[in-house]
Amino acid sequence: MKYAEPETVEEGISLLAATEGARCLAGGVSLVAMMHAGQLAPEMLVSLHRIQELSAITENGEGLWLGAMVRHRTVAADTRLGGALEVVRGAAEQLAHPAIRNMATIGGSVALADPCTDLPGALVAASARVEIAGPGGRRLIPVEQLFVDRFRTCLARGELVTRLFLPRGTRGAVGHHLRFSRVSGDYPTVSISLVLAMRGDTCQEARVAVGSCGPVPLHLTEADQRLVGTRLGELEVAEAGRLLAQAAAPIDDVRGSAEYRRLLIPRLLGRALSLAREHTHG
């Protein structure tokens, strides 16, 4: 196996483009675990550690840019991720164990595209955008378009994730990430990520994403629309939950059967909405 430590994104791109089967190495948490398990044997690792640009966090009027190499632990501690962006901060804070959060990165999480992890759903709920750099330059796409299938992204050969943009969203909006796992620290059986804005008692805006219930985070405009304009009464919440459960394509695994996951979706949605709502009034 070959190994390189480029210092710029452009250098990284040419290494990735030049070698068939080359992979980026970020925190290495999933990559190395998969190499140990014999699921992956890259021809070349392109370490992103020395590319300073990828560790930057910058802020502007509209939101926050998080470099791909920013670790979960840093995301979890960043108080600028408030309001709607709390959904991303909360997901980073709750996922896995302290030592995993200390090593793994946000870019690694999106590029891995593991549907059973927390961050993809949280980023979809937050309407995040991903900047991708490749031989043809840079592009910015909604994070939803990045996730193509289980462990598959739309990244082409020679491309890498450079940073994520998190828009601050509607004034007064709040975000919440709720995960249900068998024991704390385990991958979630189901996770609900949402952003909610209220005007008085009426829901002005809702964006819900469900994790661990399909090949990519589940986001359904119809379900969001069931909530908007309502007082988030039991009926509307149940109806939105039913639509999501219907559209979900969960699998059976050790963390829960598909049927159990479907049952959990509306319950967790109700809980996540009321927790978020408490913050809108708090």
Add this chain to the structure above:
Amino acid sequence: MADEIPLSLMINGTTRALTVAPERTLLDVLREDLRATGTRRGCDQGSCGACMVLVDGEPVFSCLSLAVTLRGRAITTIEGVDAGGELHPVQRALVEHGAVQCGFCMSGIVLTAKALLERNPHPTVEEIRHALGSNVCRCSGYVKVVEAIASLGKRPGEKASSEERS
């Protein structure tokens, strides 16, 4: 871009010159090349914490860290925590509280606890449990382990840990 990479690592304050293949982890290098077997191999998947070391003072799974990425970082293993042959306070507390059974998990736990106490000298039981989330022990119920660590964080005059009651 060679297959074997010359490299020096700063381990427990000493610089070690090595040549390693890029896919080799710090755990491999410690145990196989340096014969420092205090760092244990449990799952090789980031699930058990037996392989925990400190990198720049923070807990890191050595089984998931490629050695080549650790140039210039300060690595602390269990072999480096004692002070002049004296047990580290965390080790002493674990012994005094009878918190150890087979001991397999303990190098990882000692390092995780050391990092916690350095960052937060008076952790609550909740904070200790949280920090130990990455460390699995198959023998004990964690109660004595948590008590031992909590005893080090007690402020003068504070009562014994409330772990049994919580």
